[in-house]
Amino acid sequence: MNLQEIPTIANSEELIDRALRRASKVEESVRNADYRARLTAVRKIHSVADNIANPLHSYVKAFPSFDSIHPFDRAIIDLTVGVDRLRKSLGAADWARKEVLMIGNKYVPKARARKSAETTMKIMSEAYTKMTNVVRQINKQLEFLISARSVFRNLPNVSTEKPLAVFAGAPNVGKSSLIGAISSGKPEVKSYPFTTKGVSLGHIKAKYNTLQVMDTPGLLDRPDSDRNDMEKQGIAALDYLNPIIVFLTDLSESSGYSIKTQTSLHQELKGRYSNYLWIDVYSKSDLEAKETLDYPDPVPVSVMDGKGIDILKDKLINLAKF
Numbered sequence: 001m002n003l004q005e006i007p008t009i010a011n012s013e014e015l016i017d018r019a020l021r022r023a024s025k026v027e028e029s030v031r032n033a034d035y036r037a038r039l040t041a042v043r044k045i046h047s048v049a050d051n052i053a054n055p056l057h058s059y060v061k062a063f064p065s066f067d068s069i070h071p072f073d074r075a076i077i078d079l080t081v082g083v084d085r086l087r088k089s090l091g092a093a094d095w096a097r098k099e100v101l102m103i104g105n106k107y108v109p110k111a112r113a114r115k116s117a118e119t120t121m122k123i124m125s126e127a128y129t130k131m132t133n134v135v136r137q138i139n140k141q142l143e144f145l146i147s148a149r150s151v152f153r154n155l156p157n158v159s160t161e162k163p164l165a166v167f168a169g170a171p172n173v174g175k176s177s178l179i180g181a182i183s184s185g186k187p188e189v190k191s192y193p194f195t196t197k198g199v200s201l202g203h204i205k206a207k208y209n210t211l212q213v214m215d216t217p218g219l220l221d222r223p224d225s226d227r228n229d230m231e232k233q234g235i236a237a238l239d240y241l242n243p244i245i246v247f248l249t250d251l252s253e254s255s256g257y258s259i260k261t262q263t264s265l266h267q268e269l270k271g272r273y274s275n276y277l278w279i280d281v282y283s284k285s286d287l288e289a290k291e292t293l294d295y296p297d298p299v300p301v302s303v304m305d306g307k308g309i310d311i312l313k314d315k316l317i318n319l320a321k322f
């Protein structure tokens with residue numbers, strides 16, 4: 001099951017409404033009123049229990065098992081919704097499922113026992129109250145699962161089989177703009193000081209193959225322990241997906257980050273990912289460079305006038321191991 005394709009999740013009231021609506025359609029056509037009430041109550045209790053337990057079961061099953069998912073997905077889940085909280089919410093849903101079934105099983109024999117229709121109805125409504133109370137108890141957790149689902153829907157669906165290039169660099173150096181110009185990706189380009197909020201994916205079509213390109217939030221030159229969760233998403237992509245690294249340096253310093261700061265970040269990543277394929281890009285080449293650098297084989301690009309984009313594209317396609 002894909003993280004991006006978790007089916008809709010209902011909150012407590014929706015779940016209860018649906019279960020009660022279905023149960024209300026249950027009718028028995030036995031003549032004797034007391035007997036009819038008993039048969040109806042038994043079937044209705046079963047119906048409510050099943051129509052609560054079954055969806056809860058499907059929610060729990062729809063989320064991937066944390067032990068078997070790719071470490072990148074696990075890291076992203078942790079950085080967006082939190083693995084612990086997700087695990088607890090799923091645990092609560094599963095607890096409610098079992099509890100509701102147990103209440104059903106306890107009340108069915110009571111409803112079946114010989115007595116007046118009126119008493120049977122009382123027993124049935126007691127069972128309803130207990131079951132729906134359990135569902136209401138986990139509303140917070142269901143609402144959390146609903147929002148986790150919507151976060152997951154927007155996560156990049158990275159194929160670990162296909163080659164990937166990750167665009168990295170300091171904030172505001174033009175990563176998102178370049179991804180937008182070079183690929184099918186439509187990352188948000190926001191004006192300073194708002195940075196891209198998470199990783200996103202685009203694709204470059206080569207003759208017979210597709211190269212995935214990932215946009216990442218700008219990295220500051222600081223240790224991981226000081227990095228925020230957005231920066232950590234980019235680091236997780238580098239740590240776990242073994243991509244080609246496309247490192248952007250904005251020599252115009254219009255990004256607001258000095259060349260010194262950018263080279264220091266460059267050095268950190270180079271040291272850390274020394275065995276990765278690497279391309280150095282000088283971005284915003286339409287602007288005047290404040291300094292020159294001696295990176296080997298750099299590709300100057302400008303999204304403004306389109307210079308260097310095709311060269312970078314060809315270089316990426318040649319480097320990718322399809």
Ligand SMILES: Nc1nc2c(ncn2[C@@H]2O[C@H](COP(=O)(O)OP(=O)(O)OP(=O)(O)O)[C@@H](O)[C@H]2O)c(=O)[nH]1
Nearest residue numbers: 171172173174175176177195196218284302303304
């Ligand atoms: N002159 C010029 N400006 C550019 C170029 N590329 C991007 N910009 C501008 O630089 C600013 C930052 O661009 P983004 O693409 O958002 O930069 P980013 O690296 O994705 O920024 P973060 O997501 O914050 O890390 C925007 O105002 C862009 O319009 C370029 O080639 N030339």
Ligand SMILES: [Mg+2]
Nearest residue numbers: 175176195196
């Ligand atoms: Mg960006």
